[in-house]
Amino acid sequence: xxxxxxxxxxxxxxxxxxxxxxxxxxxxxxxxxxxxxxxxxxxxxxxxxxxxxxxxxxxxxxxxxxxxxxxxxxxxxxxxxxxxxxxxxxxxxxxxxxxxxxxxxxxxxxxxxxxxxxxxxxxxxxxxxxxxxxxxxxxxxxxxxxxxxxxxxxxxxxxxxxxxxxxxxxxxxxxxxxxxxxxxxxxxxxxxxxxxxxxxxxxxxxxxxxxxxxxxxxxxxxxxxxxxxxxxxxxxxxxxxxxxxxxxxxxxxxxxxxxxxxxxxxxxxxxxxxxxxxxxxxxxxxxxxxxxxxxxxxxxxxxxxxxxxxxxxxxxxxxxxxxxxxxxxxxxxxxxxxxxxxxxxxxxxxxxxxxxxxxxxxxxxxxxxxxxxxxxxxxxxxxxxxxxxxxxxxxxxxxxxxxxxxxxxxxxxxxxxxxxxxxxxxxxxxxxxxxxxxxxxxxxxxxxxxxxxxxxxxxxxxxxxxxxxxxxxxxxxxxxxxxxxxxxxxxxxxxxxxxxxxxxxxxxxxxxxxxxxxxxxxxxxxxxxxxxxxxxxxxxxxxxxxxxxxxxxxxxxxxxxxxxxxxxxxxxxxxxxxxxxxxxxxxxxxxxxxxxxxxxxxxxxxxxxxxxxxxxxxxxxxxxxxxxxxxxxxxxxxxxxxxxxxxxxxxxxxxxxxxxxxxxxxxxxxxxxxxxxxxxxxxxxx
Amino acid sequence: xxxxxxxxxxxxxxxxxxxxxxxxxxxxxxxxxxxxxxxxxxxxxxxxxxxxxxxxxxxxxxxxxxxxxxxxxxxxxxxxxxxxxxxxxxxxxxxxxxxxxxxxxxxxxxxxxxxxxxxxxxxxxxxxxxxxxxxxxxxxxxxxxxxxxxxxxxxxxxxxxxxxxxxxxxxxxxxxx
Numbered sequence: 001x002x003x004x005x006x007x008x009x010x011x012x013x014x015x016x017x018x019x020x021x022x023x024x025x026x027x028x029x030x031x032x033x034x035x036x037x038x039x040x041x042x043x044x045x046x047x048x049x050x051x052x053x054x055x056x057x058x059x060x061x062x063x064x065x066x067x068x069x070x071x072x073x074x075x076x077x078x079x080x081x082x083x084x085x086x087x088x089x090x091x092x093x094x095x096x097x098x099x100x101x102x103x104x105x106x107x108x109x110x111x112x113x114x115x116x117x118x119x120x121x122x123x124x125x126x127x128x129x130x131x132x133x134x135x136x137x138x139x140x141x142x143x144x145x146x147x148x149x150x151x152x153x154x155x156x157x158x159x160x161x162x163x164x165x166x167x168x169x170x171x172x173x174x175x176x177x178x179x180x181x182x183x184x185x186x187x188x189x190x191x192x193x194x195x196x197x198x199x200x201x202x203x204x205x206x207x208x209x210x211x212x213x214x215x216x217x218x219x220x221x222x223x224x225x226x227x228x229x230x231x232x233x234x235x236x237x238x239x240x241x242x243x244x245x246x247x248x249x250x251x252x253x254x255x256x257x258x259x260x261x262x263x264x265x266x267x268x269x270x271x272x273x274x275x276x277x278x279x280x281x282x283x284x285x286x287x288x289x290x291x292x293x294x295x296x297x298x299x300x301x302x303x304x305x306x307x308x309x310x311x312x313x314x315x316x317x318x319x320x321x322x323x324x325x326x327x328x329x330x331x332x333x334x335x336x337x338x339x340x341x342x343x344x345x346x347x348x349x350x351x352x353x354x355x356x357x358x359x360x361x362x363x364x365x366x367x368x369x370x371x372x373x374x375x376x377x378x379x380x381x382x383x384x385x386x387x388x389x390x391x392x393x394x395x396x397x398x399x400x401x402x403x404x405x406x407x408x409x410x411x412x413x414x415x416x417x418x419x420x421x422x423x424x425x426x427x428x429x430x431x432x433x434x435x436x437x438x439x440x441x442x443x444x445x446x447x448x449x450x451x452x453x454x455x456x457x458x459x460x461x462x463x464x465x466x467x468x469x470x471x472x473x474x475x476x477x478x479x480x481x482x483x484x485x486x487x488x489x490x491x492x493x494x495x496x497x498x499x500x501x502x503x504x505x506x507x508x509x510x511x512x513x514x515x516x517x518x519x520x521x522x523x524x525x526x527x528x529x530x531x532x533x534x535x536x537x538x539x540x541x542x543x544x545x546x547x548x549x550x551x552x553x554x555x556x557x558x559x560x561x562x563x564x565x566x567x568x569x570x571x572x573x574x575x576x577x578x579x580x581x582x583x584x585x586x587x588x589x590x591x592x593x594x595x596x597x598x599x600x601x602x603x604x605x606x607x608x609x610x611x612x613x614x615x616x617x618x619x620x621x622x623x624x625x626x627x628x629x630x631x632x633x634x635x636x637x638x639x640x641x642x643x644x645x646x647x648x649x650x651x652x653x654x655x656x657x658x659x660x661x662x663x664x665x666x667x668x669x670x671x672x673x674x675x676x677x678x679x680x681x682x683x684x685x686x
Numbered sequence: 687x688x689x690x691x692x693x694x695x696x697x698x699x700x701x702x703x704x705x706x707x708x709x710x711x712x713x714x715x716x717x718x719x720x721x722x723x724x725x726x727x728x729x730x731x732x733x734x735x736x737x738x739x740x741x742x743x744x745x746x747x748x749x750x751x752x753x754x755x756x757x758x759x760x761x762x763x764x765x766x767x768x769x770x771x772x773x774x775x776x777x778x779x780x781x782x783x784x785x786x787x788x789x790x791x792x793x794x795x796x797x798x799x800x801x802x803x804x805x806x807x808x809x810x811x812x813x814x815x816x817x818x819x820x821x822x823x824x825x826x827x828x829x830x831x832x833x834x835x836x837x838x839x840x841x842x843x844x845x846x847x848x849x850x851x852x853x854x855x856x857x858x859x860x861x862x863x
Contacts, residue, residue: 042713042714042716042717042757043716043717043720043757043758043759043761045717045721046721047718047721047725047850047851047854048854050714050717050718050721050831051830051831051832051854052830053710053714053830053831078829184827309817395791555710
């Protein structure tokens with residue numbers, strides 16, 4: 001049945017594509033006042049008229065992408081606009097091989113090549129060069145990583161390690177979010193949208209000039225999502241969410257050879273939460289609801305300097321402040337990061353090297369639920385990297401070797417080398433292969449945290465029993481050896497293919513091991529404690545591949561399709577006993593499929609669709625009554641958007657997300673049911 | 687059933703492809719090349735009498751396909767016919783009045799060197815085109831075609847570029863100038 005729906009959908013997209021193809025000749029930009037020329041050439045048009053015609057240019061960016069010896073996908077500003085997505089997290093669905101599951105109205109489990117979880121920790125996420133994963137647990141708080149989506153230039157998604165250049169945590173992927181130069185965001189733009197689930201997403205930006213050498217922009221944005229129902233029961237999930245934010249960017253051309261970027265953001269938001277917290281008195285486990293608050297800000301300065309045509313340097317300093325006051329954890333984190341890099345192009349070598357220093361200061365709460373020891377500390381990270389791209393055979397064969405060396409306060413020195421080769425058998429074909437080692441550094445949630453997870457009193461004559469996570473001070477980093485192979489081919493001007501395969505070996509993956517129980521007197525009353533510590537006693541292998549194809553049958557129609565496959569195999573070392581240690585094997589979809597179409601229709605209309613399929617997640621939850629694991633079913637998601645852009649000042653769109661079902665779950669028990677969202681969006685530009 | 691659907695979809699797709707239009711981007715760029723003739727001024731010797739056509743040349747890769755010919759077909763500028771010629775060697779392209787160079791890197795640098803001293807308006811689109819000594823570079827901004835001009839290198843070749851063109855262009859200089 002579902003198959004048939006998909007076919008009907010495909011046929012409908014094609015029919016639309018056809019009608020677009022056959023409709024009368026070219027549409028010069030919707031925005032210009034130029035009448036569509038009757039002729040099929042533009043010999044009669046003036047330069048002003050020509051400059052107003054909208055063309056699309058995929059080739060430019062792909063050129064750069066095709067030179068990369070890595071599995072990279074670029075999500076463009078146009079992709080974001082036409083997908084109708086409302087957050088960075090949702091936009092990542094468009095990159096094949098990225099696992100995106102929405103846990104509740106604002107929380108996401110996002111990973112690449114496995115280990116998907118709400119606490120997923122093997123990704124490096126950057127916004128304009130600022131690292132946004134939390135130093136506390138190496139994961140990302142996606143609910144506060146946002147900006148005005150209209151200001152995003154592109155999102156580069158690299159599947160696989162990027163540690164040689166980026167450093168620790170770039171184990172399974174790098175997400176690099178790059179915003180537009182402020183000269184490209186001049187004037188006033190207001191984007192207002194109202195939806196049935198995401199009720200409000202409003203943003204306004206103003207961009208201006210200071211003299212001839214500097215441009216700037218300011219934006220404010222407010223987002224709000226309604227509370228959802230819990231998967232299974234439909235009971236209130238207490239996950240309503242809203243965030244207000246503002247930000248700015250200045251671009252200054254200080255001289256012919258110097259450019260400076262200054263950026264800053266501030267946000268403040270609240271989300272409801274409901275958590276079961278353990279306590280030592282009856283009833284031992286109590287559901288608390290709470291209005292959690294989160295706020296933060298950052299400031300960044302980057303100075304780029306051209307020493308010559310073939311040599312340039314970049315010096316960057318940023319400060320980031322993150323505050324979250326949640327039931328389980330109350331945190332306050334400051335990060336200061338200084339980074340220098342130098343890029344030199346010689347005839348056969350392209351060398352990049354850099355130095356970095358990062359200081360992180362944490363201030364963490366002490367409650368019965370979660371206590372850090374020490375409750376606050378400052379940690380230092382020193383790093384150095386060097387990389388050389390060697391042209392072995394001009395325009396044809398390249399070898400890149402490099403390594404990152406880091407010293408951190410938790411595990412000391414880490415070395416992350418890589419060797420990459422790129423071969424271009426023909427002009428539009430690229431074959432690449434790479435071998436690399438990368439690490440995920442141990443984090444305070446592993447080395448410093450005592451968390452009382454569960455409490456109960458099974459026998460009235462015994463004191464209460466508490467299961468508690470204990471810190472493991474000496475836990476080593478997780479290390480990965482990755483082997484990758486990929487190819488890209490522009491088979492025709494309008495058709496391109498991309499395939500990548502990988503085999504990763506992991507050492508030091510975590511398992512939760514229970515220790516011998518003991519009696520603890522404090523806090524009162526006296527209780528029995530079962531200690532659980534995280535041990536680095538798991539090994540694992542993952543293998544899989546991602547395939548994508550882009551086809552633009554005509555200028556006004558674009559199709560793209562993606563498929564990814566992933567297999568995770570985990571093994572316990574001899575001293576690992578935990579029963580559920582291998583459970584992560586099934587918790588990332590094994591198969592993912594996506595298909596998107598972008599169609600320009602006559603009368604300045606656009607019709608865009610996207611279908612995503614995620615295979616089921618195994619053993620994502622546990623039913624203690626039946627004593628068996630629960631799976632999360634596979635799901636298919638359909639998004640549709642109809643846009644109308646009568647002038648360059650106005651863009652009106654109506655669309656829907658998750659249209660196939662009223663509600664569906666994406667991440668098993670405990671997660672919320674994601675609801676169909678129908679929205680109306682108005683973008684005004686002056 | 688599913689197989690038949692697949693075949694059907696395949697043919698539908700093939701049919702759509704057959705309808706495929708020429709690249710819009712290069713249609714627009716062809717229009718630009720024709721316009722450049724109207725706003726550039728060549729030394730009298732380079733233009734010759736009315737019987738001499740104005741030549742738009744393409745050197746290296748030709749991303750226009752047949753579009754350029756279609757665009758200039760039966761057109762005259764100031765009484766001169768406009769014709770399109772394709773060149774393999776840069777030294778042969780010195781006769782062109784406007785020359786689109788579909789080259790990159792060292793190949794491009796070599797071509798521009800071979801063209802030095804000839805009054806040819808060089809047009810390109812590679813990132814380093816201006817830095818390599820080219821005069822006009824197509825850029826894409828906000829999905830629209832625009833262009834950069836380096837008036838200094840045009841002047842060196844003895845070309846005058848009209849104010850109207852300069853007003854619409856982004857004025858740039860090659861690195862090190």
